[in-house]
Amino acid sequence: MAKFLIVEARFYDHLNDLLIEGATAALDDAGHKYEVVTVPGALEIPGAVALAAETGRYDGFIAIGVVIRGETYHFEVVSNESARGLMALSMDGIAIGNAILTVEDEAQALTRAKRTEKDKGGEAAKAAIAMLALRERFGAI
Numbered sequence: 226m227a228k229f230l231i232v233e234a235r236f237y238d239h240l241n242d243l244l245i246e247g248a249t250a251a252l253d254d255a256g257h258k259y260e261v262v263t264v265p266g267a268l269e270i271p272g273a274v275a276l277a278a279e280t281g282r283y284d285g286f287i288a289i290g291v292v293i294r295g296e297t298y299h300f301e302v303v304s305n306e307s308a309r310g311l312m313a314l315s316m317d318g319i320a321i322g323n324a325i326l327t328v329e330d331e332a333q334a335l336t337r338a339k340r341t342e343k344d345k346g347g348e349a350a351k352a353a354i355a356m357l358a359l360r361e362r363f364g365a366i
């Protein structure tokens with residue numbers, strides 16, 4: 226049994242609830258424990274993962290959030306930089322799954338958040354579980 230931390234940027238409550246439902250269902254199915262922590266936005270997720278990883282209390286992480294395009298370039302900044310931060314942590318050997326949705330509108334987000342449709346939350350949880358298994362296989366822990 227491993228312990229995961231779900232780091233969620235709660236910008237759209239109903240969408241996050243769906244993503245977390247998918248992620249926790251996957252973790253429950255695999256017999257893993259988890260906690261959830263909330264940060265202001267997607268840009269804060271990588272920093273929160275880095276801080277939590279420093280504690281050594283968690284075996285893996287799942288990033289959850291929704292970034293919906295607005296009027297400005299900020300969409301690109303939030304989308305690209307949150308992903309880049311998570312990739313950097315992943316390449317440092319931290320087991321992470323990324324379910325930060327970067328979409329044009331709420332309809333696209335809803336399809337991807339629903340467990341009965343694209344289940345991106347569950348997908349990210351399974352990715353984090355798989356990366357943790359690799360860490361164990363390669364003796365990183």
Ligand SMILES: Nc1c(NC[C@H](O)[C@H](O)[C@H](O)CO)[nH]c(=O)[nH]c1=O
Pocket residue numbers: 234235236265266267268269290291292293294303
């Ligand atoms: N527009 C969205 C944001 N923007 C906020 C940033 O993520 C960040 O919290 C702020 O720039 C302060 O550093 N965040 C989302 O998660 N989703 C959005 O649609």
Ligand SMILES: CC(=O)[C@@H](O)COP(=O)(O)O
Pocket residue numbers: 292293294295296297298299300301303
């Ligand atoms: C993704 C965003 O940061 C976006 O929601 C902000 O909207 P805007 O670009 O209209 O300020």
